[in-house]
Amino acid sequence: MTQELLYEINDKQKTKINKILKTYEREKGNLISILQKIQETYQYLPSNVLYYLSRKLKISLAEIYSIATFYTQFKFKKLGKNILICCDGTACHVKGGPHLLYFVENELGIRAGKTTDDLLFSIESVACLGCCAISPVCVINGQIYGDLTIKKLKRILKDLKEDKTNQIFK
Numbered sequence: 739m740t741q742e743l744l745y746e747i748n749d750k751q752k753t754k755i756n757k758i759l760k761t762y763e764r765e766k767g768n769l770i771s772i773l774q775k776i777q778e779t780y781q782y783l784p785s786n787v788l789y790y791l792s793r794k795l796k797i798s799l800a801e802i803y804s805i806a807t808f809y810t811q812f813k814f815k816k817l818g819k820n821i822l823i824c825c826d827g828t829a830c831h832v833k834g835g836p837h838l839l840y841f842v843e844n845e846l847g848i849r850a851g852k853t854t855d856d857l858l859f860s861i862e863s864v865a866c867l868g869c870c871a872i873s874p875v876c877v878i879n880g881q882i883y884g885d886l887t888i889k890k891l892k893r894i895l896k897d898l899k900e901d902k903t904n905q906i907f908k
């Protein structure tokens with residue numbers, strides 16, 4: 739298989755990327771901002787999009803990967819519809835953070851850093867979410883949940899599994 743086929747990109751993706759590049763036309767050196775925008779669009783950095791980007795910006799793919807992999811904010815795999823970020827910083831750790839993470843991992847059948855096969859759930863474990871006063875903390879679909887307990891998490895997960903996300907976050 740040729741490299742072009744491997745990194746084939748469709749017209750819809752091309753249009754999206756060209757639009758992003760146009761926005762940052764005057765900041766072509768600002769690769770980080772472009773990558774952030776791509777991730778905002780796809781929730782991760784698809785390899786075919788990065789290949790297209792490397793050709794457009796005339797930067798080698800290796801260089802793009804070398805920059806992108808330096809920052810933990812960038813993801814290279816598609817994440818699930820529901821993203822659970824569990825804190826394992828010191829404050830959360832001493833207040834039972836690891837038990838919450840263990841519970842979520844068991845409930846969903848995946849380890850932190852992974853996504854379920856049905857692409858419904860992703861779990862991430864991070865060092866500190868910056869709201870230690872309400873530890874233990876998880877951010878679930880962008881919503882901060884503090885003073886979490888397994889009982890609360892159980893309810894949240896149950897609702898998410900039944901796809902009642904709108905009811906939870908109101």
Ligand code: FES
Binds near residue numbers: 825829871
């Ligand atoms: S240690 Fe968890 S929010 Fe800071």
